[in-house]
Amino acid sequence: MFKAIVSASTLQDALDSVSVLVDECKIHLNEEELAIRAVDPANVGMVDLSLEAAAFESYEADGGVIGVNLARLQDIAGMANSGDLIHLELDEETRKLHIEIDGLSYTLALIDPDSIRQEPDIPELDLPAEIVLEGAQIDRGITAADMVSDHIRLRIDEAAEAFSIEAEGDTDDVDLNLERDDLIDLTAGPADSLFSLDYLKDMNKAIPKDAEVIVELGEEFPVKLHYSFAEGMGNVTFMLAPRIQSE
Template sequence: MLDATIDADVFRESVDAIAALVTECRLHATEQGLRTRTVDTANVAMISLELEKDVFESYQATSSEMGIDIVKIKNVLSMMGKGDQVHLALAEESRKLEVSFQSYQYSITLLDTNTIRKDPNAPTIELPGKVVISGAALSAAIKAASVVSDKIALGIDPEKGIFYMEAEGDTDHIRLELGDDKLISLVPVQARSLFSLDYLKDMGKTMSKAEKVEISLGIDHPVEFTFDIADGKGHVMYLLAPRIEAD
């Protein structure tokens, strides 16, 4: 069972964060709020999202699991205006999520959760390098790198005390170095991995709105991005596997 009301902009930001990686997910409703954890079809990237119950104008739920078609939800959200309140309702044993706002009432058929892959386990990998940067600065660097290449190296040089982002194409090259004066914080541990810009561009659209994003890095390891939404009452984590560099 679910009966909740939430600001349309907060709901839209949450759905956009999920849509950056997947088109469907298992959404779990509990007494504490909503959450999902899922990986993309290529098993390259994962998202974990949590919305605390305090995000909602009103919230009541019992433990339930819903198969959500993210594309359908985004289409419904496109009809909502700024400042709208969205009411979400799921009755016991119902196969439909009722979504209401203004004078509109949508009844969206849920996906069969048996057709959606199970939630992945939480990552346990050690990523010692830590960088905290504004979401706008991170997104701008990702966009700049995509002009010259389809991949980007993220790294930390502890001797220089910098975080760097570097991309190299067939003929062009870009490198951005950021020190303490341009970062919120830095744990200067040697780190460097190469990543697909196709994934990072999609993630960057959501991360661009975050006041700060924590980046966790290792050497030829995945990268983890964590940031808050909904005034700190919502939490997003992206995990992206590295690309293998050619010799």
């Protein structure tokens, strides 16, 4: 049993954060929240999304799981104007999701959840450094890094109390240095890890430029990026495995 009404922009933000990593996913229709966890086919990037019942205009669910084609669902949500409400209702019998947007009805065939890649366990990590900054700053660092390399280094300079986004190319180098004053907050600690730029570029697409992003970082450890949307009632965590630093 699932029946909900949600603003188009909230649904779109939720779908965007998952679709950058996978094409299909399971959606958990829990009583208190809608939840998605997914990992990309190479097991490098993970996403954990939750959208509280309070983020919906109305929400009724009893713990079912559905499998969806994300691109298809995004296309449908894209038919809505920004102020529109989207009505969702699961037909348990036919296993189809009925979607209605201002007179337009869409019947979406669901995917057997068992046919979808297993959901990852997103590990609890006690990472020593935490950086809080704007989505736009991450975007700037990633765009610059992409000019010279296909990997990116995230690093804390503990002495200078600064966070660096660095990329080293064959001939050219890039370094976006953000000091404490440039950041919303900084908990310095030993942190220096290398990541695949492709994954961070994908995650960056989903992060709103004006979002406050919490980055948790360690030494040759995965990075975690957290941000919220829907006025704090939607939460996303991305986790990305590090690459081995070759020196």
